[in-house]
Amino acid sequence: xxxxxxxxxxxxxxxxxxxxxxxxxxxxxxxxxxxxxxxxxxxxxxxxxxxxxxxxxxxxxxxxxxxxxxxxxxxxxxxxxxxxxxxxxxxxxxxxxxxxxxxxxxxxxxxxxxxxxxxxxxxxxxxxxxxxxxxxxxxxxxxxxxxxxxxxxxxxxxxxxxxxxxxxxxxxxxxx
Numbered sequence: 001x002x003x004x005x006x007x008x009x010x011x012x013x014x015x016x017x018x019x020x021x022x023x024x025x026x027x028x029x030x031x032x033x034x035x036x037x038x039x040x041x042x043x044x045x046x047x048x049x050x051x052x053x054x055x056x057x058x059x060x061x062x063x064x065x066x067x068x069x070x071x072x073x074x075x076x077x078x079x080x081x082x083x084x085x086x087x088x089x090x091x092x093x094x095x096x097x098x099x100x101x102x103x104x105x106x107x108x109x110x111x112x113x114x115x116x117x118x119x120x121x122x123x124x125x126x127x128x129x130x131x132x133x134x135x136x137x138x139x140x141x142x143x144x145x146x147x148x149x150x151x152x153x154x155x156x157x158x159x160x161x162x163x164x165x166x167x168x169x170x171x172x173x174x175x176x
Contacts, residue, residue: 001050003032003078006063010071012043019066024049027059035119048078086145089118091138092156096165098124098135106137109159113152116142135165 008020017036024031029051036045051059060075067073096102103122110117119140127134143152153169160167 001030002053002056004029004049004051004056004059005076005078006045006047006049007074007076008043008045008047008071010043010068012038012041016043017045020045020047020063023059023062023066024051027055027062028052029055029059087142088145090141090143090149091168091170092141093139093168093170094135094137094160094165096135096160096163098133102135102137102163102165105159105163106139106156109155110141113147113155114144115147115152118142 006020008016010016021031029049031047032050033048034045036043036047038044049059056077063073063075092106094102094106103120107117117139121138123136124133125136126132143149156167156169
C-alpha cells in the first residue's frame with residue numbers, strides 16, 4: 001500500500017468529507033487517519049489514505065480535480081522504509097490563562113529534548129469559576145527511549161511555572 005497525506009483547506013460546506021471519502025472508495029483506498037475542523041467558516045482537514053500502488057496516480061488526479069478557486073488540496077506521498085530510533089508515546093495536557101507565547105514556549109522546550117509533536121489540539125474557553133479566557137492544549141508526543149522521563153518532566157514543569165500554566169504529563173510509556 002502507498003500512504004498519501006491529503007491536506008484540504010477551504011470554505012466549509014456540507015458534503016465535503018463525503019466527497020473526499022467517495023474519491024478514496026472509488027480508488028480502493030483505506031481512510032487510515034484524519035483530523036478535521038471548522039475554524040470561523042473555513043474547513044481544515046488532514047487525511048491519511050492507504051491506497052494500492054496501482055491506484056495512487058489515479059486517486060491523486062481525482063483528488064486534485066476537486067480543487068476550485070476557494071478549495072485547496074495538497075497531496076503528499078509518504079516516504080516509507082525509513083529506520084527510526086526506538087521511541088515511546090506520551091500525552092501532555094496544559095491549561096492556563098490565555099496569552100501569547102504558550103505554544104512557542106512548549107514547542108521550543110520539546111525541541112530541545114528532540115521530542116516530536118505528533119498531534120496537537122488547542123482551544124480557548126471561559127474558565128468555569130472566573131469566566132476568564134483559559135488556554136487548553138492536548139498533545140501526543142513521540143519521545144526517544146534514551147531520554148530520561150524525569151529530565152523531560154523537570155524541564156516541562158519549570159517552563160509551566162514560568163508560563164504560569166498547569167501541565168499534566170502522562171509518562172505511561174508505549175514503545176513504537
